[in-house]
Amino acid sequence: MGSRASTLLREEEIEEIKKETGFSHSQITRLYSRFTSLDKGENGTLSREDFQRIPELAINPLGDRIINAFFPDGEDQVNFRGFMRTLAHFRPVEDNEKNKNLSNTEPLNSRTNKLHFAFQLYDLDRDDKISRDELLQVLRMMVGVNISDEQLGSIADRTIQEADTNGDGCISFTEFIKVLEKVDVEQKMSIRFLH
Amino acid sequence: MPSRMGARAPAGFARSFLELGLLLLLVFVLLQGSVFPYGADASSQHAKDGCSSTHEGKPNRTKKVFPVLSFEYDHIKTPFEVSLWVLFASLMKLGFHLVPRLSSIVPESCLLIVVGLLVGGLSKLIGESELPKLDSGNFFLVLLPPIILDAGYFLPIRPFMENLGTILMFAVVGTLWNAFFIGSVLFAVCQIPAAGLTHLGLLSCLLFGSIISAVDPVAVLAVFEEIHINELLHILVFGESLLNDAVTVVLYHLFEEFSAFGTVTVLDGFLGVISFLIVAFGGVLVGAIYGILAAFTSRFTSHMRVIEPLFVFVYSYIAYLSAELFHLSGIMALIACGAVMRPYVEANISHKSHTTIKYFLKMWSSVSETLIFILLGVATVGGPHNWNWIFVTSTVFLCLVARVIGVIGLTFIINKFRIVKLTTKDQFIVAYGGLRGAIAFSLGFLLEVEDEEMRHIFLTAIITVIFFTVFVQGMTIKPLVELLAVKKKQEAKRSINEEIHIQFLDHLLTGIEDICGHYGHHHWKDKMNRFNRKYVKKCLIAGERSKEPQLIAFYHKLEFKQAIQLVESGAGGKLSSALPSTVSIQNIQPKKPPPAPEPRERVLPQLPKSREEEIRKILRSNLQRTRQRLRSYNRHTLVADPYEEGLNDLLKKQKMFELEKKIKEMNNYLSVPVATSDSPTLRRARLASDPQAYNVKPDPVAVPTIQVELASPQSPDSVNIMDEFRKDKEKDEDTGLTMKPPSGPSAPPRKQSEDAKDPQKLTRCLSDPGPSADEGEDDPFLP
Numbered sequence: 001m002g003s004r005a006s007t008l009l010r011e012e013e014i015e016e017i018k019k020e021t022g023f024s025h026s027q028i029t030r031l032y033s034r035f036t037s038l039d040k041g042e043n044g045t046l047s048r049e050d051f052q053r054i055p056e057l058a059i060n061p062l063g064d065r066i067i068n069a070f071f072p073d074g075e076d077q078v079n080f081r082g083f084m085r086t087l088a089h090f091r092p093v094e095d096n097e098k099n100k101n102l103s104n105t106e107p108l109n110s111r112t113n114k115l116h117f118a119f120q121l122y123d124l125d126r127d128d129k130i131s132r133d134e135l136l137q138v139l140r141m142m143v144g145v146n147i148s149d150e151q152l153g154s155i156a157d158r159t160i161q162e163a164d165t166n167g168d169g170c171i172s173f174t175e176f177i178k179v180l181e182k183v184d185v186e187q188k189m190s191i192r193f194l195h
Numbered sequence: 196m197p198s199r200m201g202a203r204a205p206a207g208f209a210r211s212f213l214e215l216g217l218l219l220l221l222v223f224v225l226l227q228g229s230v231f232p233y234g235a236d237a238s239s240q241h242a243k244d245g246c247s248s249t250h251e252g253k254p255n256r257t258k259k260v261f262p263v264l265s266f267e268y269d270h271i272k273t274p275f276e277v278s279l280w281v282l283f284a285s286l287m288k289l290g291f292h293l294v295p296r297l298s299s300i301v302p303e304s305c306l307l308i309v310v311g312l313l314v315g316g317l318s319k320l321i322g323e324s325e326l327p328k329l330d331s332g333n334f335f336l337v338l339l340p341p342i343i344l345d346a347g348y349f350l351p352i353r354p355f356m357e358n359l360g361t362i363l364m365f366a367v368v369g370t371l372w373n374a375f376f377i378g379s380v381l382f383a384v385c386q387i388p389a390a391g392l393t394h395l396g397l398l399s400c401l402l403f404g405s406i407i408s409a410v411d412p413v414a415v416l417a418v419f420e421e422i423h424i425n426e427l428l429h430i431l432v433f434g435e436s437l438l439n440d441a442v443t444v445v446l447y448h449l450f451e452e453f454s455a456f457g458t459v460t461v462l463d464g465f466l467g468v469i470s471f472l473i474v475a476f477g478g479v480l481v482g483a484i485y486g487i488l489a490a491f492t493s494r495f496t497s498h499m500r501v502i503e504p505l506f507v508f509v510y511s512y513i514a515y516l517s518a519e520l521f522h523l524s525g526i527m528a529l530i531a532c533g534a535v536m537r538p539y540v541e542a543n544i545s546h547k548s549h550t551t552i553k554y555f556l557k558m559w560s561s562v563s564e565t566l567i568f569i570l571l572g573v574a575t576v577g578g579p580h581n582w583n584w585i586f587v588t589s590t591v592f593l594c595l596v597a598r599v600i601g602v603i604g605l606t607f608i609i610n611k612f613r614i615v616k617l618t619t620k621d622q623f624i625v626a627y628g629g630l631r632g633a634i635a636f637s638l639g640f641l642l643e644v645e646d647e648e649m650r651h652i653f654l655t656a657i658i659t660v661i662f663f664t665v666f667v668q669g670m671t672i673k674p675l676v677e678l679l680a681v682k683k684k685q686e687a688k689r690s691i692n693e694e695i696h697i698q699f700l701d702h703l704l705t706g707i708e709d710i711c712g713h714y715g716h717h718h719w720k721d722k723m724n725r726f727n728r729k730y731v732k733k734c735l736i737a738g739e740r741s742k743e744p745q746l747i748a749f750y751h752k753l754e755f756k757q758a759i760q761l762v763e764s765g766a767g768g769k770l771s772s773a774l775p776s777t778v779s780i781q782n783i784q785p786k787k788p789p790p791a792p793e794p795r796e797r798v799l800p801q802l803p804k805s806r807e808e809e810i811r812k813i814l815r816s817n818l819q820r821t822r823q824r825l826r827s828y829n830r831h832t833l834v835a836d837p838y839e840e841g842l843n844d845l846l847k848k849q850k851m852f853e854l855e856k857k858i859k860e861m862n863n864y865l866s867v868p869v870a871t872s873d874s875p876t877l878r879r880a881r882l883a884s885d886p887q888a889y890n891v892k893p894d895p896v897a898v899p900t901i902q903v904e905l906a907s908p909q910s911p912d913s914v915n916i917m918d919e920f921r922k923d924k925e926k927d928e929d930t931g932l933t934m935k936p937p938s939g940p941s942a943p944p945r946k947q948s949e950d951a952k953d954p955q956k957l958t959r960c961l962s963d964p965g966p967s968a969d970e971g972e973d974d975p976f977l978p
Contacts, residue, residue: 031711034711034712038710054710056709056721060709063706066706118696121699142695142699142702151747162692179690179692187614188700188704
């Protein structure tokens with residue numbers, strides 16, 4: 001692993017990742033070593049099985065969905081760039097970043113982008129709406145098997161009713177943002193990555 | 196005379212509160228001076244002599260005359276005085292809120308201190324030398340625990356845990372910094388010959404510093420409660436004030452021990468650190484043990500609901516006393532006990548007990564707080580003072596400076612580790628909110644130093660600092676908060692959306708942390724939650740409730756509350772029509788196999804409009820005809836309202852109709868007993884739509900009450916419709932909607948025998964949803 005690791009992560013790559021995601025140099029190298037330790041096949045990409053080997057993820061109710069979120073549409077392998085791009089959503093929002101405007105696009109870890117990431121975990125068919133069924137699926141995963149379908153159904157109905165402002169029976173992204181406006185998303189969706 | 200004055204007071208009440216207030220004060224002080232002097236010896240004589248105007252009493256001097264009316268004050272002296280003080284405090288509190296503008300400008304604590312000052316002043320004028328002192332025994336054992344328990348029981352666990360690092364930094368390091376800074380600079384000041392304080396050694400100054408450095412939870416609560424600041428700041432300052440107790444206890448004892456000897460070695464310092472760890476963790480451990488005991492006890496109280504609140508209070512108080520016994524931190528024990536027991540106890544107890552606990556805690560803490568502030572005022576006037584300009588002013592100044600420097604310095608360090616940084620505004624509020632209060636005063640009072648003069652100097656300085664912080668800082672913090680546009684508390688309650696999404700995010704973050712191999716906050720929280728669910732809940736929560744996921748519990752609470760609102764606003768007829776628009780409560784049916792002895796619940800179906808009308812008509816006619824006789828209230832039974840029983844029937848009839856329909860469609864219903872051993876919240880939710888399902892214990896004597904429902908020796912409700920139906924089928928009757936005549940015990944007992952087994956089951960009634968500010972109860976444990 002030694003020689004391959006050093007050739008796989010070049011300085012230019014680190015710089016590019018830094019620009020794209022905002023991680024610092026040491027964070028990138030640290031995450032890279034984690035990436036390689038997960039990559040049992042040693043081919044520079046991670047597959048779904050690599051993720052599933054993480055024991056805690058297996059008991060996480062949302063484990064599968066989270067794993068899916070790393071893989072861009074249709075693909076089965078994710079490289080380090082993709083890995084970092086997904087993780088970048090969870091970087092804490094820094095105060096000075098709010099003022100700086102490096103590029104035209106919003107940084108990956110802005111509040112909207114964080115919420116969009118979470119939204120996409122609900123919305124599997126990518127139609128920009130969380131339908132009742134999608135909500136039910138998530139609820140079922142979180143709640144376990146003991147609760148009856150009807151009960152979950154009424155919870156889902158209640159949830160949609162609270163959030164739905166335009167009456168289409170689904171939760172759109174804007175409604176999703178509105179519902180969570182009181183929640184401190186910047187804190188709840190951030191991980192303190194070690195330096 | 197006072198009685199006549201009292202009679203005149205109500206008349207003038209509306210016009211001028213001040214008049215009444217002064218009148219009350221005067222009455223009280225006169226009573227104190229003339230009737231209730233302290234110092235037992237000459238009391239009875241004195242009282243008899245002085246009280247001719249207040250009480251009729253024939254002094255019994257001769258043997259011949261039998262005393263028709265006698266006066267013996269000593270017998271009831273202490274309880275009477277205590278009650279009078281409590282009454283006085285409560286009336287004052289009541290009075291403040293009648294003057295609308297006053298309570299918005301001046302915080303209540305200030306007003307209460309002023310009242311205390313007045314009382315003290317008046318009684319000094321009258322020459323009454325003995326007033327109740329804020330003596331440390333009373334304060335620490337009686338007045339302080341209710342406030343701390345109230346704070347601990349309703350502590351918002353999630354924000355507290357999330358900010359625990361910050362809070363601990365402020366509490367421990369901040370208080371240490373304050374103590375040493377103030378102590379050493381004061382010592383330097385004392386060295387100035389002009390002050391005349393050179394006799395104060397370094398250790399005495401450090402002792403003083405340790406007393407005055409701690410932020411006081413009572414004062415913070417009193418002031419912050421009124422300014423509705425955002426949750427983060429509130430929990431920071433409040434958490435700090437609670438947790439610095441351990442530091443204060445250790446420092447106080449350390450310096451008190453050693454100020455006698457005059458030297459402190461390194462070993463002593465080291466022992467001090469160890470002592471701190473023991474005090475802090477020991478306190479928490481003691482509290483946690485008692486909390487678990489209380490939770491475990493509450494598991495078995497389903498048959499004796501009336502004494503449930505008692506367990507909460509008694510276990511907590513014993514935890515406090517046990518901690519104090521070992522010189523551990525009693526406050527931390529109390530907080531730990533309340534916080535640990537709460538999620539389990541709330542899962543086990545009835546709704547009424549929950550309300551009782553809430554109200555009792557608020558009531559006691561409120562009265563305690565009021566008394567503390569009043570007695571502080573009284574003690575100010577009464578206490579022995581030794582005013583030393585330099586000492587006092589430098590103390591006040593140093594307290595402020597130390598606090599500001601401490602907060603700024605610590606925030607600088609803390610912000611390196613926080614995800615959401617503390618802004619300058621936040622820092623200012625945290626620094627400004629560092630109020631001192633009665634704990635400092637009591638600790639000063641407790642001091643046992645040979646130098647009495649020094650003690651008086653200390654006490655004077657402490658009182659001045661308290662006054663300064665409470666009055667100046669307390670009064671100005673509200674306008675400052677407005678001025679600086681600090682974020683206020685979010686008033687809205689948590690919606691089900693937020694609850695779901697927050698849990699979702701928790702799982703998401705835990706997953707991401709696992710992927711990164713990063714054992715952070717979420718990872719440990721998730722582990723603890725899983726442990727809690729797997730082992731702890733099974734032990735401490737009764738019955739099926741232990742398996743109920745937190746989301747479901749939250750949802751049911753929401754439904755319950757909504758149903759209460761519906762009932763309160765609507766009344767019977769609208770009930771069924773209002774329900775379906777929001778939620779289909781009727782579908783609540785967990786997929787669990789039913790254990791037999793549990794009494795069964797009803798399924799509440801929807802009702803078509805025509806049936807509704809029919810029901811309404813019939814009810815109307817029947818309710819007009821009959822009159823209920825209220826059974827006298829007995830501690831062992833909870834009486835049912837006539838109106839509620841009528842409502843009961845409405846709902847029962849609904850079900851009968853609906854099931855009549857269903858029976859024709861689905862035969863297999865009969866073989867399956869209806870929904871079953873539900874969790875208490877499910878039951879509550881169901882009862883929400885069936886609101887007043889009281890379950891009255893069977894009368895020993897068949898009271899011939901005239902009821903709309905069949906009177907049987909057993910409870911008139913909690914009918915199992917399915918069984919009723921089955922019996923109907925057996926008897927081959929089509930009951931439809933026939934009203935059995937109120938025929939007393941001769942009616943065929945259609946009630947189930949199971950009802951007798953569980954008399955108090957359905958006592959979760961919608962009597963009182965509790966005070967509105969109850970966001971705290973929606974927070975799940977370790978959410």
